Amino acid sequence: MPVDPRFHPATGPHSLARLAEVTGARMVGDGARLLHGVAALGAAGAGEVSFLDGRRHLAALGEAKAGAVVLAEDFLGSLPEGVAALVSPMPHLAFARIAALFHPGPERQPGIHPTAVVAPDAELGEGCEVGPHAVIGAGVKLGARCTIGAHVVIGPGCIFGDDCRLHPHASASHCIAGHRVTLHGGARVGNEGFGFTPTPEGRFFTIPQLGRVVLGDEVEIGANSCVDRGALDDTVIGPGTRLDNLVQIGHNVVTGRGCVIVSQVGISGSTVLGDYVTAAGQAGFAGHLKIGSKARIGAQAGVLSDIPDGMDMAGSPAMPVRDWLRASIHQRNIGARGGKPAAAQSGRTRPDKTD
């Protein structure tokens, strides 16, 4: 289906040559051909650009009616006649750049909505947009061109760099953020961590949470996710790290650069992640762990111990992913046959495709 202009206003049309220029792709076809938008491979018509990312949709390529397709060199031979190509070693990235050219997103509307409450001493960089009912506290500093959505609350003293986007209902306190940081709707950054200690009378005494949250450049925090501020030291989310929705980050967690934390993951206090760590959906981490760079943690994994660089882990408690595959097959066999050996089924080694 075509992109709905009600929600995604478009630029264009753009020529094939322009798209090649924007993406650095090699053009195969008439550079003057005009394209009017983007669409999925099966849905794209003669005026639209689509893409092929790997073999998953290769069958659809033969049927393509798109005006142009972004693809890797290898698949060029399967392109139907009359369809132009943009050949790129990174077709998904090239397509994303084209999509962003056609649909650059809503235009920022600099200015402060009359219903917003902005502290007199807050400093807003040039070109900031502050939406209805937003609240910006004392001493806040925003860089240039920030977009502060409706109902956003920024607590006293927070700093955000240039080109940050805080979507409606996001809130931040005790936070120092870099450039191009995004908080999605309802994200909670800088809340008091879960820190308390019992008293002799059996009550709990709150341990003052005296740290901050530090967000590196290009960090994204997903909708309704929570990043607690540090207890004494800071909670730190490294540059480029992205959190999906409903993620929980405990106090004093530190992540490196470019980590990918999928929805509903929970990371307990003081755990430290290296660079480019991936944690799949609903995985959980105990506190005070060290997770090596480029480690990959499977969905629903329960991580209870340190993980070396580059390890792939899965299961709860987490184990190396190959072990987990073996253990899972064993479990499944126990379930299916009460644990009796099954020579005929010895080929069932992929838990994700055995049903």
Place this chain on the structure above:
Amino acid sequence: MPVDPRFHPATGPHSLARLAEVTGARMVGDGARLLHGVAALGAAGAGEVSFLDGRRHLAALGEAKAGAVVLAEDFLGSLPEGVAALVSPMPHLAFARIAALFHPGPERQPGIHPTAVVAPDAELGEGCEVGPHAVIGAGVKLGARCTIGAHVVIGPGCIFGDDCRLHPHASASHCIAGHRVTLHGGARVGNEGFGFTPTPEGRFFTIPQLGRVVLGDEVEIGANSCVDRGALDDTVIGPGTRLDNLVQIGHNVVTGRGCVIVSQVGISGSTVLGDYVTAAGQAGFAGHLKIGSKARIGAQAGVLSDIPDGMDMAGSPAMPVRDWLRASIHQRNIGARGGKPAAAQSGRTRPDKTD
């Protein structure tokens, strides 16, 4: 305990005959008897209606002091003398209709609160209520009799049908919704999906998320749940489907009609559910799966592969529920006895009742 009138204003009293009429139940007792409200079976007094749903509370029925009890034909014989009956093949439904008669919920107060910010070109159907500080964007269309709570934000271009209820702090963008749709407090509908692709420099480039969210008639989205909009195609929640709180729905997920998605479930991008699928609490689904109609997925299950129609699955990775029961008992036995056989305990086949 009686229903607190501070929170739930009541109509009534209503006669037994009136209740029989509203529910289609068969009346046993004096049709002129007046009832003043509803209560749980153990707590209901002579002026109140209660109900018995299945055998769970059968013992309490013999002690009932209620004015009337809604129940199935089978249990009529256990009703104490002096208690009237409303006999229904669906007692829970009949009781719910009676409860809704007594407590129809807060009355809509048509009009726009002076602190709300409504775009000049937004179209609101007759009888809509718009609460304090709500924000309604350009080009929004609301059907008749919608209730827009305090602090709700509806982004530009969204469409909602008649009789929708958006509770305080809910937000929607890029969304087309049917009639009688409910967003509970803090629900986030239409956020940017978790889509990005690496660049050669090791950064992430956001893939523009150019789809929408389509909500069928009578869809409910729970408190603080998130439904991301599609990447190119739409995310679709089928008619009557209900999401509990803190649920995550990834971009391009499609559900059929009447699915029940319990709290903290996560469904990854592009997974498709048939009709009347049930997913119990904290279950997780990988992306790009097909889940058959009437499949039932157990709590905390990890679904990694397609599921045929009508299958009951459990475990992580998920397997047929009977296999999971067997594997769980094996696990438990390994834990309890180091894996030694235990003839005396061979009857322990129900993991939910063995402690």
Place this chain on the structure above:
Amino acid sequence: MPVDPRFHPATGPHSLARLAEVTGARMVGDGARLLHGVAALGAAGAGEVSFLDGRRHLAALGEAKAGAVVLAEDFLGSLPEGVAALVSPMPHLAFARIAALFHPGPERQPGIHPTAVVAPDAELGEGCEVGPHAVIGAGVKLGARCTIGAHVVIGPGCIFGDDCRLHPHASASHCIAGHRVTLHGGARVGNEGFGFTPTPEGRFFTIPQLGRVVLGDEVEIGANSCVDRGALDDTVIGPGTRLDNLVQIGHNVVTGRGCVIVSQVGISGSTVLGDYVTAAGQAGFAGHLKIGSKARIGAQAGVLSDIPDGMDMAGSPAMPVRDWLRASIHQRNIGARGGKPAAAQSGRTRPDKTD
């Protein structure tokens, strides 16, 4: 690193004698020594107080350059010369009291922000602060000295006791709360529970949720957590119980006193917890269970049956923690070696330290 005064304004300096007095600790050193703040053990300088809680950081104690350290009697001998001591049997509590003395948190600013919408018949106790855009409904009663943050919504009829703090974007409805209750940012208290029943036509009919939420004194509800109101009876959170972020509490759940519910836990409807129950991160509870006092439930556990007082449970389905350790090691061995016995590894009994 020192506490950032931008976010955490400080009192002081305070003398060692004053700190001893506040904490009841035994002072070792010059009572006139002035301290200016608190810091972690490795970071504290001569003007700062730090603490040692157990053996974890004992090595750091020998290197300490702090002005004073709070510690237990046992470790006094390891303190470097020149560092003063505050000796306490509960060093974490003593340190927390000191931190709260130095950093008592933001000062309440009594009064109602002009953008707040407060119902004419709402009753606010003396010294309440009501922030920008807060909405307080008809008939609400707040005790003395409550702090109602920006964008908080309190529905009609709710009651809160003295010294409650509702952080930005929290919302409550159908709620009766005690003294010193805290709702963190985006917490949702009193939403409609997930109750509905099928109709003969295959639709769902909502069962009116006619109960309330009752929060005991000193309850804390974490950021973006959800506590649904009861269906007929109440949902009750006992005094002193603390919920972390993103927790789900279903309708009619009852907890005792002093329970600790860690992030992303889900408790299904009508389950009853005794006193001082601990549930670690991402654990899930089926509905209608009874969990005994002082039971401890492991991270990601799946609780499907009643648990006696004082039991430690783990795994999904949950089993006694010793059994779970044994079963986990078995699983891990199956994974690592295909189930062959491994005498050399028989000492690997701690799943959290075997990597």
